[in-house]
Amino acid sequence: MRDDKRLVYVCEGGDCSEKGSIELHAELDGMLKERDTACKNRLRKYPCFGGCEHGINLVLFPDRVFYSNVKAEDLPEIVNHLVGEGPEVKRLEGKVAPDVEQITWDLLDTGF
Amino acid sequence: MALLLTPEWDQGYTALAKARAMGAEAVIAALAAADLRGRGGAGFPAARKWELARAAEGSVKHVVVNGGEHEPGSGKDRMLVAQYPHRVLEGAAICALCTGATSIVLYLIEDMHDAIEAAQRAIAEAPLEGFEVRVVLAPTTYVAGEETAALEVIEGKKAWPRKKPPYPGQAGLYGQPTTVQNVETLAWVPGIVLHGPDWFRPGAMLCTLDESFARPGIVEVPFGISLERLIADFGGGTRGGRPVKAILPALSSAFLPASALSLPLTHEALRDAGSNLGCGGFSVLEEGQCIVERALQIAEFFKAEQCGQCPPCRMETNTIAAVFQKVATGQPGDYVAQLEKITAFARGKGYCSLIEMAAAPALSAVRLFPEDFASHARTGLCPA
Numbered sequence: 001m002r003d004d005k006r007l008v009y010v011c012e013g014g015d016c017s018e019k020g021s022i023e024l025h026a027e028l029d030g031m032l033k034e035r036d037t038a039c040k041n042r043l044r045k046y047p048c049f050g051g052c053e054h055g056i057n058l059v060l061f062p063d064r065v066f067y068s069n070v071k072a073e074d075l076p077e078i079v080n081h082l083v084g085e086g087p088e089v090k091r092l093e094g095k096v097a098p099d100v101e102q103i104t105w106d107l108l109d110t111g112f
Numbered sequence: 113m114a115l116l117l118t119p120e121w122d123q124g125y126t127a128l129a130k131a132r133a134m135g136a137e138a139v140i141a142a143l144a145a146a147d148l149r150g151r152g153g154a155g156f157p158a159a160r161k162w163e164l165a166r167a168a169e170g171s172v173k174h175v176v177v178n179g180g181e182h183e184p185g186s187g188k189d190r191m192l193v194a195q196y197p198h199r200v201l202e203g204a205a206i207c208a209l210c211t212g213a214t215s216i217v218l219y220l221i222e223d224m225h226d227a228i229e230a231a232q233r234a235i236a237e238a239p240l241e242g243f244e245v246r247v248v249l250a251p252t253t254y255v256a257g258e259e260t261a262a263l264e265v266i267e268g269k270k271a272w273p274r275k276k277p278p279y280p281g282q283a284g285l286y287g288q289p290t291t292v293q294n295v296e297t298l299a300w301v302p303g304i305v306l307h308g309p310d311w312f313r314p315g316a317m318l319c320t321l322d323e324s325f326a327r328p329g330i331v332e333v334p335f336g337i338s339l340e341r342l343i344a345d346f347g348g349g350t351r352g353g354r355p356v357k358a359i360l361p362a363l364s365s366a367f368l369p370a371s372a373l374s375l376p377l378t379h380e381a382l383r384d385a386g387s388n389l390g391c392g393g394f395s396v397l398e399e400g401q402c403i404v405e406r407a408l409q410i411a412e413f414f415k416a417e418q419c420g421q422c423p424p425c426r427m428e429t430n431t432i433a434a435v436f437q438k439v440a441t442g443q444p445g446d447y448v449a450q451l452e453k454i455t456a457f458a459r460g461k462g463y464c465s466l467i468e469m470a471a472a473p474a475l476s477a478v479r480l481f482p483e484d485f486a487s488h489a490r491t492g493l494c495p496a
Contacts, residue, residue, distance in 0.1 A: 013430055014420050047434040050427030100423070103457040107431070110453065112438065112445030 005042045007108075008032075008082065009059040013048030016055035020072075024056055027072055031079045041082050049104055051096035058092075061108045068095035115316055116199075116299060117332045125198075125239055127302035128205050136166060136210040139305060146309035148301070151188075151317060152178055152257075152294035153362065153390045154465075155379045158301075161291060164281040165211035168289035173213035176266065176285065176292040177204045179220040179227065180250045180257030183363050184413065186393035188318035188330050189295035193220060193227035196299060197234035203298030205240055206305060211291050215244045219262050222249040254417035258464045259292040260284075261419075272421045273464035294391075317377075319392035321347045333377060333392075340373040343396060350398040357496075358397040358480065362390025363410060364469030366476035367403075386476065402494040403484050407477040408436040414470035422462035425470075428454050432474045439485055442492025447485065448478055 010016075010025040029043050049057045054068035058078070065088055067078065080086030131139045144159035165173065177200060181189040193200055204216045218231050228247060235245045248266045250256045256265055260274035263285050284290025296318055304312050315335040321328050325347030333342055339359055343349060350356060359368040366387040368375070375381045382389045397406060415433040418425045431454045435447045455471035478485050487495040 013426055015423075015426075047430035048423075048427040050423045052423040052426060099457070100427075103427075103453065106453045106457075107450055110446040110449040112435065112443075112447055112450050 006040055006063060006082065007061045008041050008043045009046040009049075009061065009108075010043070011047075011049045011051075011055060011057040011059075012045045013052060013055070015052035016048075016057060019056050021056045024058075024070065024072060024075070028058075028075055028079070031075060032082065035079055035083050038083070040084070049096075050100045054095040057096070059104060059108075061105075063088075064105055065093065066096060066101050066104065067092040114332045115303060115312065116196075116296075116318065125202050125205070127305040128202050128209070131206045131209055131305050134305070136212075139206060139210050140166070142304055142309050143301070146300075146304045146312040147315060148297065148304060148312065149379065150294055151296035151300075151391060152259075153183070153364065153388075155389065158293065158297055161281065161293065162207065162210050164279075165213070165289055165291040168281055170212075170289040172215065172286075172288050173208075173211055174215040174217060174285040174288060174290040175204050175208045175211065175213045176259070176262060176280075176290055177216065177218045177295055177298055178257065178259060178262055178292050179218060179224065179295045180262050181221065181295070181391070182250075182252070182254040182257040182417075183391055183393050185322045185363055185395055186320045186391045188320050188392070190221075190224045190227045191330050192295050192299050192318070193218070193224070194230045197227075197230040198238060199299045199302055200295055201231075201234050201238050201240070201245070203301035204245075204293075205238075205243060206301050207291055207293060207298060208243055211289075213289075213291065214242065215285075216240075216246075217266055217285070218245070218247045219250055219266060220247060221252055221256075223252055253419070254413075255419040255464065255466060258466075261464070262292060263290065272419050275463050317389075317392050319346070319394050322393065322395045324351055324396045324398070325349070325394075326351050326353070335378050336376045338373065339368070339375050339377060342377055342394070343373070347394070347396075350396055352398050352400070354398040354400055356396050357399045357401060358403060358477075360395040360397070360406075360473065361387055362393045363395070363413070364388075364466075364472060365390045366472040367397075367480055368476075369480050388472070400496050402496050403477050403481045404436065404440050404488045404494065407474060408433070408440050410473045411436045411470070414466065418466055418470070422467075424458040424461040425467045428458035428467055429470050432470060436474070439489045440492070442489065444489040447489065448482075451475060451478060 056070045058067040148158040149155045256271035258273045261271045280290040327348035331346045411433040415429040418429045
């Protein structure tokens with residue numbers, strides 16, 4: 001069931017997990033537990049976003065923000081945005097092909 | 113009456129001698145008249161493939177006997193090489209003769225020990241002067257059976273499919289024209305050459321019936337018999353004795369409902385019904401068995417076996433498996449839309465047809481058995 005929380009998806013597909021997405025997810029989870037006191041975000045794993053060559057991919061929904069090449073050092077900025085204390089991290093956006101981004105929104109729109 | 117699964121002929125290679133006397137054009141015409149099609153799954157006419165290879169320019173050409181039979185539930189190619197190695201070799205030699213190739217590679221999976229030994233013994237025995245014949249072993253990964261992945265392995269590289277075009281007939285092994293032909297397809301060739309196309313027509317194929325049948329095994333089945341007869345006469349019915357709920361002609365084909373039992377076993381009839389004869393690795397689901405569980409097993413297989421080269425394929429296979437996992441554990445949602453969107457996005461993308469192979473059983477399962485999936489998604493329990 002969808003609620004009003006923002007969904008934060010970290011890709012756990014082959015390439016992304018090889019690049020450390022599982023560890024990045026755990027690190028982000030810890031940071032959100034500490035910083036997201038208003039519980040605005042729900043962190044999830046996603047099977048594969050198809051933007052493999054640009055991983056690690058991290059997606060915000062329903063914001064429709066698609067971050068690519070995410071590294072641990074980007075997390076403080078990302079978390080600042082997630083808790084409403086900073087802007088989107090624009091330098092991480094616009095890397096994947098438009099059709100890959102579109103199918104991501106199409107799939108997430110189904111709410112499943 | 114069996115045509116192919118008869119005792120191994122003498123090793124005089126009389127069909128090869130006859131093919132030499134007939135000439136390449138007459139042999140290819142005989143294959144066309146017989147309507148021999150590829151038995152690896154695609155069903156491409158053998159005569160057309162040979163014509164293209166014959167017309168291709170190149171001073172060195174190759175024939176690859178594709179025994180990369182990686183589809184679970186299919187065992188016919190291994191059996192043929194293990195028990196009828198000379199028939200396969202003779203078919204390959206006729207192919208080489210007709211396409212202008214001098215090099216023949218038997219591409220066999222590394223764990224097919226009986227077939228590998230039989231092939232090596234037959235190569236030593238065969239009167240194939242003028243041809244260089246060798247065995248190259250394939251890894252056990254699914255994608256290694258794809259024809260261009262086979263070429264990569266033979267060249268000593270990773271088993272990844274190549275981007276096409278160029279097709280192997282134009283630029284295959286080492287960039288030279290190559291005819292990649294399935295083991296069974298080649299095994300039929302000597303008989304057609306010796307006895308003429310009428311001996312073969314309306315044709316037959318080897319089907320592998322899995323453990324879902326009362327009598328599993330490899331059978332030679334004439335084209336045109338009904339699926340009902342295939343299951344009852346050749347397979348002894350379903351293993352549990354209950355009525356058929358669904359038919360899967362191959363792991364990478366779409367499920368067919370019980371109402372398709374009257375369909376004739378032909379490429380066209382199964383294609384018109386939305387499925388595919390594939391390599392004939394048949395499986396059935398009987399009443400009381402869970403389609404969701406079966407669809408999830410297949411999805412997990414393709415997720416594990418996609419080679420990782422093409423992102424859309426990774427995305428699709430991962431998504432299908434994740435969607436079925438959710439349904440199986442009772443998480444309701446619009447799973448049909450998810451499957452339709454991801455498979456539509458992936459269609460035609462990627463270097464090989466695994467994308468379509470993963471989609472066919474998944475989409476057909478949810479479309480044919482919506483109540484089973486809905487009940488699973490609601491309760492996590494199987495209504496079957």
